[in-house]
Amino acid sequence: xxxxxxxxRDLLDETKVDLKVKQxxxxxxxxxxxxxxxxxxxxxxxEIMNIGNNHRKVASTSMNDQSSxxxxxxxxxxxxxxLDDGSSISGKLYLVDLAGxxxxxxxxxxxxxxxEAKGINKSLSTLGKVINALTDKKQTHIPYRESKLxxxxxxxxxxxxxxxxxxxxxxxxxxxxxxxxxxxxxTAARNIKNKPKVNKEYTPAELK
Numbered sequence: 001x002x003x004x005x006x007x008x009r010d011l012l013d014e015t016k017v018d019l020k021v022k023q024x025x026x027x028x029x030x031x032x033x034x035x036x037x038x039x040x041x042x043x044x045x046x047e048i049m050n051i052g053n054n055h056r057k058v059a060s061t062s063m064n065d066q067s068s069x070x071x072x073x074x075x076x077x078x079x080x081x082x083l084d085d086g087s088s089i090s091g092k093l094y095l096v097d098l099a100g101x102x103x104x105x106x107x108x109x110x111x112x113x114x115x116e117a118k119g120i121n122k123s124l125s126t127l128g129k130v131i132n133a134l135t136d137k138k139q140t141h142i143p144y145r146e147s148k149l150x151x152x153x154x155x156x157x158x159x160x161x162x163x164x165x166x167x168x169x170x171x172x173x174x175x176x177x178x179x180x181x182x183x184x185x186x187t188a189a190r191n192i193k194n195k196p197k198v199n200k201e202y203t204p205a206e207l208k
Contacts, residue, residue: 011052
């Protein structure tokens, strides 16, 4: 899926646009009506990811020839069953590629691209607010619902998950302010404490 200007599109089915984020006791946070494919090999994983990436919104700006204009989210559900006792373990792997944070004044964008930049900066700003709130012991309200991105990632930020965040910076002095902002973002994210636990379904015998 991709989040483009605060709307969720299905990258495997372009007829599915403006999908909704929902929550249930069984699924947790999920994107309703998002295309799901059964995968039997690693080559199929790469094939599906390539299809999705080819459908992403990209554009050329003054700072980047191929600038992602959306956030992409690839979700893999993994289920493992013990054939001896029937118990099972399940998990979800989120692979998220965030759109780059580019200052509007430097990119020389106009019209639709300007609206795209505003949408990107809004969701990244909300992500920063969530991370700051999670690392502030005095903060009781976490603004997950202020953007589609943070709502979808709520389980990965301070919840039942192990999270790895990779930040990328430009080596150019021209991008000094953006680099410093990115490094501060990464430093704050390091202080988030998640609470991962094994998602296991026990057999009737184990429950006795």
